[in-house]
Amino acid sequence: MEGSTKRYAVVTGANKGIGFEICRQLASNGIVVVLTSRDEKRGLEAIHKLKDSGLSDYLVFHQLDVSDPSSILALANFVKTQFGKLDILVNNAGVPGAIIDGDALRASGFGKEGAQVNWSEIMTQPYEVAEACIETNYYGAKRMVEAHIDLLQLSDSPRIVNVSSSMGKLEVSTEFID
Template identity: 40%
Template sequence: MRSDSWDHTAMGDHSGRTALVTGANSGIGFEVTKALAANDVHVIMACRDLERARSAREQIHNSVDEATLSIEELDLADLAGVRAFAETVRADYTELHALCNNAGVMALPRRETIDGFEMQFGVNHLGHFVLTGLLLDKLEETPGESRIVTQSSGLHERGEIDFDDLHGEESYDRYDAYAQSKLANVLFAYELDRRLQATDADITSVACHPGYAATNLQRRGPEQSGSRVRLWLMKVANAVFAQSAATGALPMVRAATDPDVTGGEYVGPGGLLNMRGSPEIQRSSDRSYDPPLARELWDRSVALTGVSYDLPDPRAETASAAETDA
């Protein structure tokens, strides 16, 4: 593990760079945006609620001198909207140095996206899978190294990918569904990096998690299910055990900016039970390092969304090399 009390002051000079942060108007996304803007990064705030995004932009402008921020509407639960958003980014922005796949939902009562996917799997994984695929050319065209950072959670460790019931139509548990989506995030980040490394693209893919940070994410499930008791327990736990959202944002900030972080790595808090503290390079769950599982998830994601990546399949590369050696 590499831990060195890293914080945003260690970012160095990133002036002139552009980053896109999904879910930038609150919680971790807001703090990631603020930290990047404070280091002269132009941030595209990709948000579902434009009114909240404008309020968040004003808050950052009030505390960060000369922050350069733009707002674009993005609803990850609507793939047609994701396509329209990506088209806007490709047309209106000349460069994209970092894509921070941060937005997510947690422990919701079972709901479906516009496209009929279980909401947590659809937003947390499939929405970002589509967004990343559609912006890959923009990242590749940008001079210098570009980086894709995908936000997971420590709860990915309890996750399993149920290919027979990906959308919880036969059996649904809100926390199992969340854990599945967060495992999918890590599997995707690692498989994407393997495919990128098989090309000449100067792009790396990294995964991260915020530990236990006090944000609105934990409130949405209890609020939507109408459970006052669960909502009260979440508020107490956030107040007593959680670190601040600003500290929880540091793993993503480090993953997006630290040149010592390399592709296929996993960044998270290095303190108590990996729930709080300075960001370090960590090991994710054993299941997350299963290439056949990651490839099956990749293939299923392509089939579900209709979005494929112009990247070589490591399986084909390996088979071709074996035939040449033979």
């Protein structure tokens, strides 16, 4: 897989959703992708799904927990040893900042015209959840950039992409309520 013309990418939180599709798109364009996931089993399942679609030459799995600095450093060392550089870093891993009671949300009529939602009955935000949100969504992305910046600087056209959503807020978004 080595070679000066090859391009290499790391995608965090890539075992499902947006991260999974980013891996598919990058690999489909001939970029070697390190698909990462906190959960090794789910990450390997994602790799197998993508490899079954003919992308086996472009995919590598590496376990990664972005809230663990030693896990980030292990990934950076892996990338350095295997590829010698990094062209694209996609920080996609994220966790929600609050816990939503799905049954209470459905019972509230959320999304229906005229529904009055009492968020204090639907949402809770334990300290541990808020802390995990900040540790993963902010510090995880920050540490990933710090750990990989030297490898990115070896690329002819380095890219850092940070993916985020309202799920990472430390509050419930009411932007969808009219």
